[in-house]
Amino acid sequence: xxxxxxxxxxxxxxxxxxxxxxxxxxxxxxxxxxxxxxxxxxxxxxxxxxxxxxxxxxxxxxxxxxxxxxxxxxxxxxxxxxxxxxxxxxxxxxxxxxxxxxxxxxxxxxxxxxxxxxxxxxxxxxxxxxxxxxxxxxxxxxxxxxxxxxxxxxxxxxxxxxxxxxxxxxxxxxxxxxxxxxxxxxxxxxxxxxxxxxxxxxxxxxxxxxxxxxxxxxxxxxxxxxxxxxxxxxxxxxxxxxxxxxxxxxxxxxxxxxxxxxxxxxxxxxxxxxxxxxxxxxxxxxxxxxxxxxxxxxxxxxxxxxxxxxxxxxxxxxxxxxxxxxxxxxxxxx
Amino acid sequence: xxxxxxxxxxxxxxxxxxxxxxxxxxxxxxxxxxxxxxxxxxxxxxxxxxxxxxxxxxxxxxxxxxxxxxxxxxxxxxxxxxxxxxxxxxxxxxxxxxxxxxxxxxxxxxxxxxxxxxxxxxxxxxxxxxxxxxxxxxxxxxxxxxxxxxxxxxxxxxxxxxxxxxxxxxxxxxxxxxxxxxxxxxxxxxxxxxxxxxxxxxxxxxxxxxxxxxxxxxxxxxxxxxxxxxxxxxxxxxxxxxxxxxxxxxxxxxxxxxxxxxxxxxxxxxxxxxxxxxxxxxxxx
Numbered sequence: 358x359x360x361x362x363x364x365x366x367x368x369x370x371x372x373x374x375x376x377x378x379x380x381x382x383x384x385x386x387x388x389x390x391x392x393x394x395x396x397x398x399x400x401x402x403x404x405x406x407x408x409x410x411x412x413x414x415x416x417x418x419x420x421x422x423x424x425x426x427x428x429x430x431x432x433x434x435x436x437x438x439x440x441x442x443x444x445x446x447x448x449x450x451x452x453x454x455x456x457x458x459x460x461x462x463x464x465x466x467x468x469x470x471x472x473x474x475x476x477x478x479x480x481x482x483x484x485x486x487x488x489x490x491x492x493x494x495x496x497x498x499x500x501x502x503x504x505x506x507x508x509x510x511x512x513x514x515x516x517x518x519x520x521x522x523x524x525x526x527x528x529x530x531x532x533x534x535x536x537x538x539x540x541x542x543x544x545x546x547x548x549x550x551x552x553x554x555x556x557x558x559x560x561x562x563x564x565x566x567x568x569x570x571x572x573x574x575x576x577x578x579x580x581x582x583x584x585x586x587x588x589x590x591x592x593x594x595x596x597x598x599x600x601x602x603x604x605x606x607x608x609x610x611x612x613x614x615x616x617x618x619x620x621x622x623x624x625x626x627x628x629x630x631x632x633x634x635x636x637x638x639x640x641x642x643x644x645x646x647x648x649x650x651x652x653x654x655x656x657x658x659x660x661x662x663x664x665x666x667x668x669x670x671x672x673x674x675x676x677x678x679x680x681x682x683x684x685x686x687x688x689x690x691x
Numbered sequence: 692x693x694x695x696x697x698x699x700x701x702x703x704x705x706x707x708x709x710x711x712x713x714x715x716x717x718x719x720x721x722x723x724x725x726x727x728x729x730x731x732x733x734x735x736x737x738x739x740x741x742x743x744x745x746x747x748x749x750x751x752x753x754x755x756x757x758x759x760x761x762x763x764x765x766x767x768x769x770x771x772x773x774x775x776x777x778x779x780x781x782x783x784x785x786x787x788x789x790x791x792x793x794x795x796x797x798x799x800x801x802x803x804x805x806x807x808x809x810x811x812x813x814x815x816x817x818x819x820x821x822x823x824x825x826x827x828x829x830x831x832x833x834x835x836x837x838x839x840x841x842x843x844x845x846x847x848x849x850x851x852x853x854x855x856x857x858x859x860x861x862x863x864x865x866x867x868x869x870x871x872x873x874x875x876x877x878x879x880x881x882x883x884x885x886x887x888x889x890x891x892x893x894x895x896x897x898x899x900x901x902x903x904x905x906x907x908x909x910x911x912x913x914x915x916x917x918x919x920x921x922x923x924x925x926x927x928x929x930x931x932x933x934x935x936x937x938x939x940x941x942x943x944x945x946x947x948x949x950x951x952x953x954x955x956x957x958x959x960x961x962x963x964x965x966x967x968x969x970x971x972x973x974x975x976x
Contacts, residue, residue, distance in 0.1 A: 431782065489964040494726035496742055498914045499963075505911060509949045603700050622907070628787070632784060663801050670794030677787045678776050 383394075385689065386554065386641050393547055397540050399592030405539040406611075407655070411648050412546045413607045416553045418429075418631045418647035419640050420600035425684075426637035427561050429573030430595035431497040434504030435601055435628055438475050440511065440620025442602025444607040445471040447523050464529045464610075471606045472599045479598030483591035490587075501622065508621025529610045536610070546607055550644070553600050557640045560596065569593060630669065634676055636686020645685045698747060698944050700820065704829055706936035707836035711891040713913035713928045714843055715884035720921055721860040722880045724781045725774060728789035730913070731906025732796055733885045736762050737892025738901045739799055741810050751813035754893050755835075762889025764791065767882040774881065775874070781891050792906070799903045807900035832894050840929075847925060856880065915959045921969020930970050935959070 393412075397405050421435045448454050449467035460466060482503070491499060512520050529536045529545070536542050562668055571579040572586045580586050609615050618624060628647070636644015650669075658665040680687065716730050727733075739756040740758040741751060768789055777784045814828040847853035859873055867873050891909070899905060912935050920931025935955055942951035960968075 398975050401773055431785065485964045490967045491961075491963060494720075495918065498726065498911070499918070499960065502911050502915065505907065506949075506952050506956055509952065513947070513949050525856050626793075627788070629789075663797065667794050667797040667801065670790045670792075670797060673793070674773050674787050674790035677783050677790060678773060681780065681783060 386558075389641075389645075390551060397543055399624070401672075402539045405543050409539065409543045409611055410548050410608075411651050412550045413604050413611055414628075414631070414647040414651055415644040416546075416550050416604035416607065417601055417628055418635065418643040419550075419553055419557055420597045420604065421628050421632045422635075422637055422640050422643035423557050423600070424593060424597035425632060426643070427566060427569045427573065428590055428597070430452065430590060430594060431493060431499045432594075432597075432625075433497045433629065434500035434502075434507070434622075434625050435597075436622075436624035437500075437504050437507045437620055438479065438598040438601035439605035439608070439624065439628075440507065440615075440617075441475045442471045442605030442656075443619050444511070444517060444523075445474055445616045446606035447526050447603075447609050447615050448517065450527055451523065464527075465531060468603070468606050472602045475602035475605075476595040476599040478518065478593045480591055483594040487587040487590045487594075501625070504620070504622045504625045508617050510615035511620050518616070520617065522614060524614050526609055526613045526615070528613075542611055547612065549607060551604065553603065554640060554644065557600065559685075561640065565589070565592075630673055632683075634673065634684055636683025637690065638682060639686045639689045642683055642685035642689045646683065649684070696821050696823055698941060700825060700829065701944075702940035704832055706933050707833055707840070709909065709912055709916060709936040710928060710932035711836050711839055712888050712909050713916040713932050714840065714925065715887035715891075716910075716913050717917050717922065717925070717928050718843075718847075718856070718880055718887075719884040720917065722856055723774075723778075723877050724863075724916075725784040725788070725881075727881075727884070728785055729769065729795060730884070730888050731791035731908075731910030732792040733759050733762050733766060733888035733906075734892035734895075734909050735799060735901075735903065735906040736765065736795065737889035738896040738899070739803060739892075739906065740889070741849045741896035742803065742808055742901055745810055748824050751810070751853075751897065754896075755890070758893035759886035759890040762892075763882040766885025767858070767878060769885075770878050775877070778877075791829040796903050796906070797929070803903075805903060807902035809900055809906075810897045810899045828897060832898070834871055835886075835894055836891075839887065844925060863872045872912030912936060912955075915956065919959050919962055919969060920969045924971055927969055927971040934970075 375647030383647055393408075396408060400408075415526065417435075420438075421432065424430050424432050424435070446467045449457050449470055450464055451460060451485055452462045457466075457470075461470075486496060486499065511517065517523065527543075536545050560567070568579065568584050568589055571582075572584065572589055576586050605619065627650075631647040631650045632643045633646075634650060635644070654665065654669075657668070661668060676684070712730070712734060715733075716727060719725055719727050719730075737758040740761055741754040744750065744754040744757060768786075773787050773791065774783070774784055777787055812826070812828050814826070814831055816827050817824045818827045818830055820830065836922070845853075847856060855871045855876060858869070858871060859876055863873065912933075916928060916931035916935045918931070920927030920929070920932055938955050938958070939951050942954055946954075
């Protein structure tokens, strides 16, 4: 609708960029992967556990990058998928869902069911949102409301642990091998991050990703070329939800505990900050954004106590105004 | 019968205050295309103004004047510092105002602590309404909300400022070419909308527990009211506020607050699916 000069220009530039693809982010991703693979050799268990958790958040951030940065879907409730993934995985491996026993209660089955159920849920939600033609800010608030309600349901639902959440989740095991040591968990999560990264970059570089960018930049134009924008958004939403559910299940595996804070407003907005600060339009930048903000939080929240969130809020406003493409986004995409 | 009247009165209470908050949000959104995520925090600031005046020992009543003034001024400041840099990319304003809301909430936690605070009721006596005893202060809330809603309608439908504002809502660029100073109008509007939220917070402070999270409890229903009622018309907010606020309040009585939220929210989503422009909306979202 708004086709002033500035939006047309930015569209053209981003189109050029996707044609002349530059290999730099791929090299940086490989360098990062090498550092992460070698990391456990140099550090003690404490840092390995820390980094494992950071990578879980990194996967979560990458899933939002696809939905928001490429799909143009401003989602203020992305943690709903993260939390649902964590809860469904936990309920299944703890054998708390009637009918799920034996092979259906194994770790792998839990992981797959969590991812599948959550993406189906996203399809249903997406059907109402995107065929209802909700856009931009409207979409943001509606997803925000979903997150708030989901959190309240989780708190009130006694069977899934209520306010206290669920504890003592059995370790992840494949064919008798249990991932218990920090190193085993670290490499398991690292491999999952690599798979998620490759999957998401493959999607955004494929023709499907090009259509997504076209819809994001100018929906009316994309539709006049015959692309069903609602359908593309629903698919993107579902893929994003699936990856978020994977990261949620990984969180449950790594920390062995889930609680209603995972599903609600707080985490939803935190991930939004990571992705916005990192750079929403580059998958790798979002991953790095999560790592950076969480690391800063570990150091600064001890140092600054209550003032940390105040600082984060003000810093976030400044970054939105001054760096619309994020801190790493500009550097990684140029 | 008595129960029913009490429920209806409480529902009306909530609806009227909700409409006050939602009108501010709607005016800001309609005029500036800015979803003010910090709107709930303006409500919060209004409530804490009352806490502040109570601590200073000047009681509740000065806060009714102080709250809209303070919050309106803070709104103007926020517009000047951050929002005006973002008018050319409206989607980013939602992020920026959300960062502002985070900062305000934390500032309140730093100053007043995270726990809920209560304010002594300024009108402890009871009055008889429709044959039953009802707190006088609740009646006062309804009266003040009705007056504010009427004044807002008057400003937007009868004054020159309102005419200009409606012109901007209908077609921003056209209004600008006709010589309306849209930038100044944005600032005034933002301050006005903030002041409405601040006043709503102040009148609600004595009947709620003031805690730093209270803003969200009004922001989400207020936004849903706009969504249900439709943007672009003030009447839409009345209809939306009545449906969302009334439904939420009555369902909470009969079932639980969570069930009420889930039902109202699902209904809202369903309504958007079949009628995207809202009940009375003229503009497509």
